Amino acid sequence: MSSQKAVCKITVLKRTVNQDLVDEYLENPGAHPGPCEFLQEGQEFVVDNIWGAPQGFCPWAWADMRKDILMAAGGCRHPGMREPGVVITGCSDWFRPVLFKVEKLG
DSSP states (O other), X not given: OOOOOOEEEEEEEEEOOOHHHHHHHOSOGGGOOOSOSSOOTTOEEEESOTTSOOTTOOHXXXXXXXXXXXXXXXXXXXXXXXXXXXXXEEOSOTTSOEEEEEEEEO
């Protein structure tokens, strides 16, 4: 059995705001900060330990994405994806979700 660690890359694809939901459901919609302030589109993170988030990565998003990161690291083919080891996933802040591409390296 190989002792190499599975390595993935996470790329921030898109930061969005569901303003209609903010306006309808938040107590003070004017105080809402807008898109995620922790991450920027195009930002990349290398995962060399699938059990812990990379330095500077949002812990909320990491918790939401962990199963998808494990799937990509294992080289699994996510249903409907063109390539094995690639997953599109996101965080569960549905007022301002962030979408990510996770891909196995190597």
